[in-house]
Amino acid sequence: MIDCLTLHNFKAFQQAELPLGPLTLLTGLNSSGKSSVLQAIALLRQSYEAGDLAVSEYLPEARRAGMTASVANQGFLLNGELVGLGTGVDVLHEDFPGGGEPLIGLGVGEGPYHYSWLVEYEAEQNLLPLFHADLPLTSEGAAAPTGPEAVTPSFLTAPFQYLHADRISPAEFYPRDHHAAIGRGFLGVRGEHTVNFLRHHARDEVPEGPLRHPRAESYLLLDQAAAWMGELCPGVDIQADAIEGADAVRLSYGFQGTLGATRRRRPTHVGFGLTYVLPIVVACLTARPGSLVLLENPEAHLHPQGQTRMAALAAAAAAQGAQVIMETHSDHVINGVRLAVKRGRLAPAQVVLHYFRGDGTGVDFVSPQVDTDGMLDQWPEGFFDELENTLDQLIG
Numbered sequence: 001m002i003d004c005l006t007l008h009n010f011k012a013f014q015q016a017e018l019p020l021g022p023l024t025l026l027t028g029l030n031s032s033g034k035s036s037v038l039q040a041i042a043l044l045r046q047s048y049e050a051g052d053l054a055v056s057e058y059l060p061e062a063r064r065a066g067m068t069a070s071v072a073n074q075g076f077l078l079n080g081e082l083v084g085l086g087t088g089v090d091v092l093h094e095d096f097p098g099g100g101e102p103l104i105g106l107g108v109g110e111g112p113y114h115y116s117w118l119v120e121y122e123a124e125q126n127l128l129p130l131f132h133a134d135l136p137l138t139s140e141g142a143a144a145p146t147g148p149e150a151v152t153p154s155f156l157t158a159p160f161q162y163l164h165a166d167r168i169s170p171a172e173f174y175p176r177d178h179h180a181a182i183g184r185g186f187l188g189v190r191g192e193h194t195v196n197f198l199r200h201h202a203r204d205e206v207p208e209g210p211l212r213h214p215r216a217e218s219y220l221l222l223d224q225a226a227a228w229m230g231e232l233c234p235g236v237d238i239q240a241d242a243i244e245g246a247d248a249v250r251l252s253y254g255f256q257g258t259l260g261a262t263r264r265r266r267p268t269h270v271g272f273g274l275t276y277v278l279p280i281v282v283a284c285l286t287a288r289p290g291s292l293v294l295l296e297n298p299e300a301h302l303h304p305q306g307q308t309r310m311a312a313l314a315a316a317a318a319a320q321g322a323q324v325i326m327e328t329h330s331d332h333v334i335n336g337v338r339l340a341v342k343r344g345r346l347a348p349a350q351v352v353l354h355y356f357r358g359d360g361t362g363v364d365f366v367s368p369q370v371d372t373d374g375m376l377d378q379w380p381e382g383f384f385d386e387l388e389n390t391l392d393q394l395i396g
């Protein structure tokens with residue numbers, strides 16, 4: 001699990017050290033830096049998956065030994081499957097401290113290990129060249145094994161999902177990309193592989209534990225997904241089918257009591273919200289101990305009660321051992337997580353809350369803590385206080 005993320009000259013952050021937990025909520029005003037946190041993690045994954053992060057190489061030594069070729073393609077790959085960040089000029093923090101060559105850095109703490117990568121600034125480049133990659137260091141400062149035994153950070157190789165705020169909309173057909181959905185188990189940043197994934201894994205069991213929905217027809221993924229979708233939209237069930245002779249899959253919905261068993265509705269004939277949240281439900285339900293799940297605005301297009309239930313599902317994924325980091329604007333999501341703590345589904349220490357206050361020049365954040373009753377130890381100004389503010393004005 002990533003328990004600390006360091007950002008240096010990265011977009012809105014000049015320098016920040018952000019503690020992360022099994023369930024982390026990133027909140028704050030628009031443009032306050034929430035998505036940038038997810039993007040930083042995704043950027044490291046993307047660079048690693050492209051073979052551009054030399055985690056086991058000690059660069060300065062490699063350089064001294066004249067091994068330039070081996071490090072030539074190392075660095076941050078700014079544009080790829082997970083994130084499209086533009087070029088160096090978009091990523092470098094505008095007000096980097098003057099003097100010297102600007103460097104952009106990201107660091108990740110995982111238990112006793114700390115990893116960091118510093119890259120050089122190249123205004124127009126898509127790959128920012130690696131300047132320095134530290135070996136993992138233990139908290140005592142002793143170097144971890146080097147060479148082939150070097151420890152690869154687990155967040156780079158763990159099962160991973162990253163769902164952007166902008167996700168799939170209802171469609172007649174969805175892509176059938178075997179490599180992404182089945183080979184890698186990746187739902188796509190817009191959730192575009194979810195239907196194919198669900199079709200292929202429909203009969204996988206959701207393991208015993210907090211993710212299992214008590215009222216689902218079975219422990220199988222498709223029934224479990226249907227039961228959780230039913231929490232968000234009562235009475236709904238879902239089906240995912242391959243289309244013979246076409247590289248596409250189809251999703252359909254049934255509604256108890258309104259349609260016969262054989263008549264099903266296409267996504268384009270049910271509310272937008274259902275299709276929009278399906279990737280989030282599947283990402284949470286398939287999260288396992290060690291998985292890393294990044295979610296942008298899981299509440300989007302859901303009614304308030306659905307938002308609270310969505311938070312319960314994310315809390316269940318974290319309780320099952322996954323790490324869930326989500327950006328949210330929703331009181332109902334925050335409250336759903338607080339309720340999960342109060343009900344003992346998650347320990348208070350498993351929840352990390354950050355409230356970002358960007359002031360246009362940098363990012364500042366505060367981190368209210370949840371106690372066993374689900375209460376917060378502080379309530380900074382602007383932190384989900386709009387309901388109260390408006391009520392005061394209505395009543396006053």
Ligand SMILES: Nc1ncnc2c1ncn2[C@@H]1O[C@H](COP(=O)(O)OP(=O)(O)O)[C@@H](O)[C@H]1O
Pocket residue numbers: 010011012013028029030031032033034035036037089090091092093094095327358360
């Ligand atoms: N290179 C940069 N230097 C300084 N600030 C930046 C840079 N790139 C983006 N930003 C700032 O980051 C903010 C956008 O961050 P983002 O994480 O998308 O916000 P959120 O998800 O909270 O809405 C904006 O305020 C933008 O001005």
Ligand SMILES: [Mg+2]
Pocket residue numbers: 034035036327
């Ligand atoms: Mg955002």
